[in-house]
Amino acid sequence: MGMTLAQKVLAQTSGKPTVLPGEIVDAYPDLVMSHLASWRSIRQLEQVGVDRLYDLNRIAVVLDHRSPARTPEDAGHHQLIREFVKRHGIPVYYDVHEGIAHLVLMERGHVLPGMLILGTDSHSTIYGALGAFGTGVGFTEVTSVWLTGCVWMKVPESVRVVITGRFPPAVFGKDLMLALIGQLTANGCTYKSVEFTGDLVANLSISERMTFCNLAMELGAKCAFVPADAVTEAYLAGRAKRPYELLRPDPDAPYARQVTVDASALTPMVSCPHQVDNAKPITAVQGTRIHQAFLGSCANAKYEDLEVAAGILKGRRVHPDVRLIVTPGSREIYLQAMRSGALQTLVEAGAMLTNPGCGACAGDGGSLGDGEVCLSTANRNFLGRMGSRTSQIYLSSPATLAASAIKGVIADPREFLA
């Protein structure tokens, strides 16, 4: 029997010809990403008393969750990390000005098809947008992999999501994912690998593939993939740090489940408080008053996302009772949107522009007060995540966010994009 992408990557990185779902293997990850949590691993190394790392070229450190430093404690953690990176000569390092780790590592060509990548961030599933096996781990594990190069991995079963049809106007990858999470539930793919395939996926941009694989985490997934293809190659041209192969699943690979989605039948979706799988069509929640709109996060603060929002906000004004916070995902995105004029359009409309990074999604600025409502393009809406325990978070696409920022209430983007 053939292998799924998850099986292939784990076979390859554990030195075995084949692996089966359920098997536990000792794998050697190609890259271990750690963000601000790196300081905890550095402290653990000091405790262990070992300073020799397994392979510096497999380590990536990116400072993103609280950037620039919010407090003297943050600044101290940053100092500790910079000193550590310098002392060891860790080549892949991006400081507080670069943006969200996931996006930066993909833009800079460190993420390639078929790689096994661990990250101290649950949304590491996003690396599947380029055909890599990305999965979240804790800092204790990062310390261990820094030292041994090795990690235990249970080979996951795979779920195949076949997407057919075309997106209707004002419907995007985010809407599809919110609908899928609503259908399968937040627990629907726990411990599993999700492979996206079908006609729609074949022509989908890397930006939208990132949204797919990022949001797959909210299905409980261990990893998610869009199998690498010509679109992947085009994105990686001029970026890839080394040669790579287009790893594809075998035609007879075993899938625990297959789900088919007809994109043509979708409408704009909103995920309601306080769970991501509490997803509803826009018509069920439109008119809900909002106080803050956050265009940011590794889910939807890419260049395409900023362009879509700017397209709707051009020549219009953000509602006077709404604070629109725009946090571009990375410095590259920031520059691109600066050159295209999207940033100017957004700021002219009344948006507040912050530095690239995780921003309000990670509770770094943009806190919500008692009873306040935020519409966000991020990937999580759990109780109290962005501030007060009595605040509420709704999740949507950048288009729905822009339409709502204008209206002051959750609004249907089809009015602007029909």
Next chain:
Amino acid sequence: MSALRVRGRCWKVGDNIPTDAIVATANLFKPYEEMARHVLASVHPEFVLGVKPGDVLVAGRHFACSSGRAVAPKALRATGIGVVVAESFARTFYRNAHEIGLPILECPGITEQVREGDELDVDVEAGLVRNLTLGQTIQAVPPPPFLRGMLKAGGLHAYLELHGGEFVS
């Protein structure tokens, strides 16, 4: 060494408890003892006021979803809790708990068979939960031998030390 046999009072929470509710963002950089004073405060405020060393936390499906937040199991351990038994766990928490040697046990059906305040006797190795108050025994899913070894050692780093830096899965 982690104790793999735990006996104590049952504390219950529901489905889909996010790590945000275990350690709120505002407390992420505080010492574990300080984090422990606020664990689950938004969903079960009495928990931190009454929990005693060796008590048992029982949760529904998909416990500790949301951010990986590897401090979450550490904060839970700092409350004195001896074991977490849940219908199911989010995968990052499942790894993170084993790695710091916090015993956890997957036990489908558990929430129907125990009540808050019941006296529970949990045998992690055997995968058994005994409800001493109701006189019932519930079969759980024992961790695979490799993870049992890690729990016995007291976590990932202790485990690697025992095995000369090598995994033996």
